[in-house]
Amino acid sequence: MHSMNWDDLRILRAVGHAGSYSGAARQLEITHSTVSRRMRALEASLGVALFEQVSGSLVLTAAGEDLAVTSSRLGEEVDAAELRVMGRDAELKGSIKLSIVDATARNLMPSFERFLTLYPGIELEIEVGPNLTSLPRREADVIVRATNSPPEILVGRKVATHNFPVYATPALLEKMGQETPLADFPWVLWGNGMMDTWMDRYVPQARVVCRANTASAMVEAVRAGIGLGHLSCYGVDTDPDFVRIYxxxxxxxxxxxxxxxxxxxxxxxxxxxxxxxxxxxxxxxDTIEGRAPTRIEKYKDL
Amino acid sequence: MHSMNWDDLRILRAVGHAGSYSGAARQLEITHSTVSRRMRALEASLGVALFEQVSGSLVLTAAGEDLAVTSSRLGEEVDAAELRVMGRDAELKGSIKLSIVDATARNLMPSFERFLTLYPGIELEIEVGPNLTSLPRREADVIVRATNSPPEILVGRKVATHNFPVYATPALLEKMGQETPLADFPWVLWGNGMMDTWMDRYVPQARVVCRANTASAMVEAVRAGIGLGHLSCYGVDTDPDFVRIYxxxxxxxxxxxxxxxxxxxxxxxxxxxxxxxxxxxxxxxDTIEGRAPTRIEKYKDL
DNA sequence: AACAACCTGTGCAATAATGCACAGCATGAA
DNA sequence: TTCATGCTGTGCATTATTGCACAGGTTGTT
Known part of the structure; x- marks a missing residue:
């Protein structure tokens, strides 16, 4: 008997999650026209409307919601099964060249170790450096990047977000006095100017005493007590040397x-x-994005 | 990130169930070459061997078994979801012409009633007759047949099996005497001769007093006490007028x-x-195939 | 030994699916 | 009001998938 294409359910799962054909298309790395046709085909196959159009956008019907929920559960089972069996036998071997900035590399080393334990036939070549701005073709197989505009020639997805609270050290707080306003502190800023707009808006007369052009240098400069700085929660929240202050x-x-x-x-x-x-x-x-800080301090006012 | 094609899991489920690419192909109504390619693609996608070849046939590896079991569970969830949503809204309407023999039609009437309650927009036209041997194109949309050689121009699947124990009526048993051997009873045989080989082999000198060419006529002839007969369990096991005797x-x-x-x-x-x-x-x-008889009698010897 | 009936693998033509490019609609900001 | 940015729908060319036909292997029966 003719069966429904289960892969249409994978598409439906993405549509349910993204809220639109376009969003699902981006998530799945296919075109929105493919998503549209696949959902039409699924509706035809089932003989039921899964979507209704509201102001040019589509919303799920009750049947669509039912099936989207089921598809989401199926997805979890598929992902779990896939992780269990992928590369499970000795066939998974060869080299993987990874390009990654050094701060994130440090955070991910335990994960790399676990991966290499699971897949002993793999040789992981990690190219760790400061902010890597060029991506020569073929010099890396996998690239981990911190950016809001990923290069279009590569494919992949955003797996987490760097959030940048303001951090100080307890020693700096004590040296300056607990009630000292932010504007009176010395500041360490990013060499690429990514926080300059924020500073202009919220601490316009800040004393910028240092700029650093890598995440590691930023972290070490703040650790040294040179000044306050916007640091990624990732790896910093769990470091007892730092305190969030904004x-x-x-x-x-x-x-x-x-x-x-x-x-x-x-x-x-x-x-x-x-x-x-x-x-x-x-x-x-949650840890990466700073929603599970290990130390909670009273935030300073601007 | 590139995802596995979930529909490959639907194919894998069938392979696991059928035990071969060819068997899965028949079950899915695709060619064995498609099954072969899809399983190759799935293995490539996962980077793991799902099959190994043993004497020209394929058996599942441990990873393949793991994934086949998961696929089978997924299939149950998909089937359940599909039944929940299929034709759920008012869109499912129109006529369905069903061709079916009268004995099976009687057994399925409760099911037809349930279907029409679920889908009030459907008009079911049931063509009920004695054994329907010709299938003029387009005179029926759905055909239920009792056969071991279904017409190749149609597609579908075997959903159950008619098994044919020998039945009597209590009145006939009492009339003939409880210890009378089968050979001494009068017999009602199928007009199409489908049980003649069995009779020649096991009751060669049988007194054939009646032949009937439809399932209904067979049932009514045995019910009338004319003789013993091979009847389908389907509908007969639950009829208090009948007793299995072989x-x-x-x-x-x-x-x-x-x-x-x-x-x-x-x-x-x-x-x-x-x-x-x-x-x-x-x-x-189980009921159709006679594994849940409501009356259990001591079987006679041949 | 020969044959039948099952199995899997693959080249090539046919068919189906996808992406690209375009069109049109809705919404929010300026 | 205009414009930018999101959305969905679709014709056509391109690409991928499937079916057909064939080949070869294994097993069981005669």
Missing amino acids: PADENFNLGIWLLTHPDLRKTARIRTFMKFLDAEMTAQR | PADENFNLGIWLLTHPDLRKTARIRTFMKFLDAEMTAQR
Whole structure:
């Protein structure tokens, strides 16, 4: 008997999650026209309307919602099964060249270790450096980047977000006095100017005593007590040397992107590795994004 | 990130169930070459061998078994969801012409009633007759047949099996005497001769006093006490007028096929109806096939 | 040994699916 | 009011998938 195409349910899951054909298309890395046709085909196959149009956008019907929920559960089972079996046998071998900034690399080392334990046939070549701005073709298989405008020649997805609260050290707070306003502190700013707009708006007369052009240098400069600084929660929240003194501004964050070249994305060991990192970072997202700080301090006023 | 094609899991489920690419192909109504390619693609996508070849046939690896089991569970969830939403709204309407023999039609009337209650927009035209041997194109949308050689121009599947134990009536047993051997009874045989080989082998000198050419006529002839007869358990096991006196021979049964024309199989109301009947008969398979008799008598010797 | 009936694998033509490019609609900001 | 940015729908060319036909292997029966 003719059966429904289960892969249409994978598309439906994405539509339910993204809220639109266009959003689902981006998530799945296919075109919105494909999503549209697949949902039409699914409706025809089932003989039921899954969507109704409201002001040019589509919303799920009751049947659509039912099926989208089921598809979401199916997705969880598929993902779990996929992780269980992917590259499970000795066939998964070869080299993976990873390009990653050093701060994020440090945070992910335990995950890399776990991956290499699971897949002993893999050789992971990690190219760690300061902010990597050029991506010569073929010099890396997998790229982890902190950006809000990922290069269009690569494919992948945003797995988490760097949020940047303002941090100080307890020693600096004590030295300056607990009631000293932010404007009176010395500041360490990002060399690429990404927080300058924020400073102009909220601490216009700030004493900028230092600029650093890498995440690691930023962290070490603040650790040394040189000044206050916007640091990513990722790895800093769990470092006892730091104290948050002002919350992150959601308009000043960076996506953490997991990217590869389009023609590599079907390569088993690349897919396995990216899926593994995706799962690891998804599991740690609250920690990465600063929603599970280990020290809670009274925030200063501007 | 590139995702596995979930529809490959639907194929894998069938392979796990059928035990071969060829068997899965028949079950899914696609070619074995498609099954082969889809399983190769799935293995490539996951980077794991799901099959290994043993004497020209394929057996599942541990990873393959893991994934086949998961796929089977997914299939149950998909089937349940599909039944919940299929044709759920008022859109499912139109006519369905069903061709079915009268004995099976009587057994399925409660199911037809349930279907029409669920889908009030459907008009079911049931063509009930004695054994229908010709299938003029387009005179029926859905065909239920008792056969072991379904017409190749139609598509569908065997949903259950007619098994044919030997039945008597209590009155006939009393009239003939409880210890009378089978050979001394009068017999009612099928007009199409389908049980003649069995009779030649096991009751060669039988007194054949009656032949009937339809299932209904067979049932009514035995009910009238004319003689013993091979009747389908389906509907007879639950009829208090009858007693089994000899078990069914598994080499003398008929498949119950649910069939339609290839170009109708994607039509929503046809698919919904066939899937519904499939589910109903699958749920009743033990009863249909005689594994849940309501009266258990001591079987006679040959 | 020969044959029948099952199995899987693959080249090539046919068919189906997808992406691209375009069109039109809705909404929010300036 | 105008414009930008999102959305969905669709014709056509491109790409991927499928079916057909064939080949070869294994097993069981005669």
